[in-house]
Amino acid sequence: MPLGIVIRRVPGVTRWALHTWQAVAVLPGADKAEWKELRRDGDAVEFHAATLQLELFRTDTESYLHGLSAKVPAIYVVMRQSEGTHPLDVVLATASPYEAQDYADTGEELVEKVPMPQGLVAWIRDFIELHHEDEVFIKRRRDKTRVDRKEDGIGDARIRQVADVYRAPSNKETVH
Template sequence: MTDKPLTQALERIETMPLGIVVERRRGVTAWVDWSWRPVSVIPGAGPVEPPCRLLMEGEGWSHSHAATLTLELFRTDTEGYRLNLSQDPPRLWVVMRPGGDGEELVPFTVTASAHEGEGYQIGADVVETVPMPAEVIALVRDFVEQHHVDVPFHKRERKRHFEKEEGRR
């Protein structure tokens, strides 16, 4: 697997920084000390210095601003954004990978495309969805309205393997 997001080769049009809020929770089994999962995003967040910035904590859990990633919207993926916006509620897919010590997971990329999110779920990455904030919904909706072009469906004709004169169907 590469260390670059799948969409890097596509033409980027719109971006927004998103702070990724990750929950660290004490493991429930003897084999795992801690579990990590994204729980929300902070639109327009500034950079965060490693390891992360603690936001809240309780008995056996904490929420931290773990990273600030750039949400990138591409003209070629508006169908994936439309599909996501049609869901209730719309989601963002946060992709996480093992950190330097191999035990904790760190945010790698974030996407609003249902198609790209599904693509990451097929691989070895940890992919979780978080609710899309209203500010991000507005950005994605405006982007889709401005750039989406419906592509008409064209049914392909099947080639015949044998001619009718040969006595076959």
Template structure:
């Protein structure tokens, strides 16, 4: 099995009307579509009285063999999720406020995406076939690293600041000057 695998994922984003004086819509990822084709523009999938769901983009989810511990952590969740990162669209004439930026199955990578505070990062339920795909990758590449306890060096009280003499002498002047 390769050191790295990827799969195209269609990202489904929901735009929902909200009652808020500062914004008209809330945006959130709601699903992924494994093996989805590329899309040139946002494609409407469904609509109701207050929301619209779009196939907003198709992005690759990439598995790296060094990240298998993170993938194991995700699969231990009930349910496992695919993390979708939406970033603000910088174009002034953008039709949609956000655009899909990335997808990952690593909770650690998703956490890193939260650092700026501008992105929307949410987990959507991982489809069953994708769970099996991630598990097969883990089975092929995961290596448990044994815990290695470090041995501490004994502290030598006579070594002050890496063997230098103390900056102030401890001898007191017995003379009368102060």
């Protein structure tokens, strides 16, 4: 599903940051756009920065369920500093909090949590109902083989004396 990303620019609060940028909304079914100004309120400006494809995968339904069970279901927008004409590159929009956490852990990207519109919540819930399969928990059983009775590999084979098999060889001893 095409998903438009709305980013708000407000004046910075320090002299080192002229502006702060924050993803504030998503537009399901949006047409292509590149930093199109949507709204201006004093010094605050909102842009339709990009339109990305929101992809859902059958293997990630558990993650989507986790995201929808939050108090406020969210889309996670991943952005990074741009080296082009625009201040930020919008890299990814995902409904998976697990994938968003992976990007947040790198520290190179800015990950913003944006509230999910109700229509998008219903679309993702329908996808989950169609594809989700609960994984059956299988308890691991221990192998009954006793491995503590063997003394293979104990000590150093270069030491001739049996009395202290844990002693490291010295330079004086002969190596076989």
